[in-house]
Amino acid sequence: MPSAPLNLRASHVTADSVTLDWTRPRSDGGSAITGYVIERRDPASNYWTRVGSTDQRAKTTHVVGGLRPGAEYHLQVLAENDIGVSDPCTLSAPVKLPPGPATPAAGTSANLARLLFT
Numbered sequence: 001m002p003s004a005p006l007n008l009r010a011s012h013v014t015a016d017s018v019t020l021d022w023t024r025p026r027s028d029g030g031s032a033i034t035g036y037v038i039e040r041r042d043p044a045s046n047y048w049t050r051v052g053s054t055d056q057r058a059k060t061t062h063v064v065g066g067l068r069p070g071a072e073y074h075l076q077v078l079a080e081n082d083i084g085v086s087d088p089c090t091l092s093a094p095v096k097l098p099p100g101p102a103t104p105a106a107g108t109s110a111n112l113a114r115l116l117f118t
Contacts, residue, residue: 001084003027005036005077008089015069015100021061022077022089031081033057038064041074043094048076069100
């Protein structure tokens, strides 16, 4: 089996996505890396959920999308080859997403339109 990927970091965080970057494992375990598995976990849960993968051994970045604005997530990456899957490389702290855009509230009168952002 390969060793774990290295240097995992969240390089770009938006209200509903996180871009992860990492470096290749030190060892491929005797078989070429075929890709990477990306997983997330909510802080209140003990279970990891697969949220993506890469098919290319050279690709060491992935955008995790479809996340909830304002939520926190633990994220990890595992290397994969024909022998098996590595131990994970996990971010040292959960990623906190910023809140989403404000929801406009509209009010109107005969000569005035007013938008309030809450």
